[in-house]
Amino acid sequence: MNRITINFHGLGPLPAHVDAGEAKVWCTDPGLYADLLDETRAEAEAHQLDYLITFDDGNLSDIEIGLKPLADRQMAAIIFPCAGRIGQKGYLDQAALRELVAAGMEIGSHGWSHTDWRRASPQVMKQEVCEAKDRIEQAAGVRVMTAAIPFGSYSRRVLKDAAAFQTVFTSDAAIADATAHVQPRFSYTSDWRPGSVGRAIAASRRPLRRLRQSLALTYKSLR
Numbered sequence: 001m002n003r004i005t006i007n008f009h010g011l012g013p014l015p016a017h018v019d020a021g022e023a024k025v026w027c028t029d030p031g032l033y034a035d036l037l038d039e040t041r042a043e044a045e046a047h048q049l050d051y052l053i054t055f056d057d058g059n060l061s062d063i064e065i066g067l068k069p070l071a072d073r074q075m076a077a078i079i080f081p082c083a084g085r086i087g088q089k090g091y092l093d094q095a096a097l098r099e100l101v102a103a104g105m106e107i108g109s110h111g112w113s114h115t116d117w118r119r120a121s122p123q124v125m126k127q128e129v130c131e132a133k134d135r136i137e138q139a140a141g142v143r144v145m146t147a148a149i150p151f152g153s154y155s156r157r158v159l160k161d162a163a164a165f166q167t168v169f170t171s172d173a174a175i176a177d178a179t180a181h182v183q184p185r186f187s188y189t190s191d192w193r194p195g196s197v198g199r200a201i202a203a204s205r206r207p208l209r210r211l212r213q214s215l216a217l218t219y220k221s222l223r
Helices: 030-046 063-070 094-102 121-140 156-161 196-204 208-220
Strands: 002-008 048-056 078-079 147-150 166-168
Touching: 002 030, 002 196, 030 048, 030 094, 030 196, 048 063, 048 094, 063 094, 078 094, 078 147, 094 121, 121 156, 156 208, 196 208
Parallel strands: 002 048, 048 078, 147 166
Antiparallel strands: none
């Protein structure tokens, strides 16, 4: 079955630790976030798609703002914290991760320090993949089987290094095969409004767009 995955980075008022780049993908309106959850489910059902919600970076807003609307709708999500940020100010700590697990959320890995994996040395990748996985598993108390690649930056080498994960998520803004190892996502940006999910699905289903997406995904996975 095909799947649409909608990714968020943070919710509510911008905290001090968010830089200008991250501000562009931070949803400051919790009401819009809730509306987009409803729209994701409705559009997925209308187009006979599976759907998934994810959160990158492990910001504290994942639990303070993101969790309740998910629970109210009986929806689950995958939370991708950076291992090196666990417990830091503004980020999820061990107790928060375990509370999210108890609420039915899955915990994945977003690496250790939010670095570009394509430019990382073998030594850095060991920390980003293996050590981060172990650290997050210890903190969350569950196995970590999924990863979200920082910046969506990947290559054949990156995918080989990430082979320990059952599923790897990117930022390629395309409909995914829900059974594939590599799955693209649509990330919220500050220009999203009600209807953005539906428009994203419609655009992805245009033949020329689908061809371009397929070629781009193939190129990135082989380069």
